[in-house]
Amino acid sequence: MKMRNKLMKWKQPTILLTSAGIAGVGDFIYLVAINILVFQMTGSATAVAGLWIITPAVNVLTKFWTGSFIDYRSKRKIMIATYLARAVLVFCIPFLPSIWFIYIVLVGLSIAQAFFIPSSMTYTTQLIPKEIRKRYNSIRSLTSSGAFIIGPAIAGTLILISDVDTALFLNASSFILAALLLILLPETDMHDKESIPSLSVQQIKEDFSISILFIKENSYVAIVYMTFIAMTLFAFAADTQEVVFTQSIVGLSETDYSLLISITGIGSVIGAFLVSIFSNQFSLRYLISIGIFMQTVGYIIYAFAWSFLSIAVGFIILGFFNTFLNAGIVTFYQNNVPVHLMGRVTSIFQLLQSFFQIVLVLLVGTVAEIIPLRVTIIILVIGMLLASAIVIINVFKQKKERYFIEC
Numbered sequence: 001m002k003m004r005n006k007l008m009k010w011k012q013p014t015i016l017l018t019s020a021g022i023a024g025v026g027d028f029i030y031l032v033a034i035n036i037l038v039f040q041m042t043g044s045a046t047a048v049a050g051l052w053i054i055t056p057a058v059n060v061l062t063k064f065w066t067g068s069f070i071d072y073r074s075k076r077k078i079m080i081a082t083y084l085a086r087a088v089l090v091f092c093i094p095f096l097p098s099i100w101f102i103y104i105v106l107v108g109l110s111i112a113q114a115f116f117i118p119s120s121m122t123y124t125t126q127l128i129p130k131e132i133r134k135r136y137n138s139i140r141s142l143t144s145s146g147a148f149i150i151g152p153a154i155a156g157t158l159i160l161i162s163d164v165d166t167a168l169f170l171n172a173s174s175f176i177l178a179a180l181l182l183i184l185l186p187e188t189d190m191h192d193k194e195s196i197p198s199l200s201v202q203q204i205k206e207d208f209s210i211s212i213l214f215i216k217e218n219s220y221v222a223i224v225y226m227t228f229i230a231m232t233l234f235a236f237a238a239d240t241q242e243v244v245f246t247q248s249i250v251g252l253s254e255t256d257y258s259l260l261i262s263i264t265g266i267g268s269v270i271g272a273f274l275v276s277i278f279s280n281q282f283s284l285r286y287l288i289s290i291g292i293f294m295q296t297v298g299y300i301i302y303a304f305a306w307s308f309l310s311i312a313v314g315f316i317i318l319g320f321f322n323t324f325l326n327a328g329i330v331t332f333y334q335n336n337v338p339v340h341l342m343g344r345v346t347s348i349f350q351l352l353q354s355f356f357q358i359v360l361v362l363l364v365g366t367v368a369e370i371i372p373l374r375v376t377i378i379i380l381v382i383g384m385l386l387a388s389a390i391v392i393i394n395v396f397k398q399k400k401e402r403y404f405i406e407c
Helices: 002-009 011-042 045-049 051-070 075-095 099-127 130-161 164-183 201-217 219-240 242-249 254-281 284-303 308-336 339-367 373-395 398-404
Strands: none
Touching (some): 011 045, 011 051, 011 099, 011 130, 051 099, 051 201, 075 164, 099 308, 130 164, 130 308, 201 219, 219 284, 219 308, 219 339, 219 373, 219 398, 242 373, 254 308, 284 308, 284 373, 308 398, 339 373
């Protein structure tokens, strides 16, 4: 009976995990395919680099109001609608006549993603009981890590034996399948349609003020989460220079770089697998602190690397412990942000993240032309080290234990 109850408790989370996993594989198929397609059409590295700016730019323009829309409506239906919208848009890409039409579709995909992420975070929090969230998020990290390896492998194989269009069609199919699985899950929002406020400028202002007030009144949660975001921003900025650094500074080949990415993915899968099994043996505090510290160590090794082996060691460490950090910080966030505000608060955090992401990427690209690239990477790593120290110090404050209660 006990085993049966346990299986029933995990029935809906398993469906949600499967949906997210299938969509995750599709995302990585898309990532490989769209980069190759844009480069084939333009022959321009700048055009490919523009792909990395579209999503944060769209977030800056949309995150002011997406939370106001999401919190008053069914998160499950929004997730289904965005999956289907992304499927249609991706399916259309092979038939578009020019790069500018593709960029327009990519803007549409980024808008759908802007709605999906806060909705997914909120729906997951509503559906998954607090006592199993940490394990759920650990397994979710495993599916993401698996998608990181499986998606590009599938994309590469399809492009090799067929073409880019086939990979994009498969990506569209993955979104449709992910949406169909969500239909099997229950509705968690019971909004009265007549009580839903219209999406007016006044309503957006009020919701924005409410979100800012929550952040001010819960400054501890905001500090921990925003410092984590700062860590990810420094890491992202370093990653944008990864190809140049490994090939021009360390002297590796394209084959070496591809192998390093695979090694990172394998490390991530192994780390996620262990966390998913032993998550109950790690407190949230230790998951977050060990994860953020060791990920920083991985980047430090990378910044001072001189050979393939030294970079490989750094990549394995950061891939392995990235899953610790993600499982811990997502659970911490879900446990400390009320679901009725989560869409709006998440949108505010993502607005800030996207703005600083654009600024930092442009700044790093400019600075790298003035000072040696290795020095630029070392500066970013120092930023990571400071951010990780702030997170660890705050996480282990004795008076903040209530923020890490797991049941």
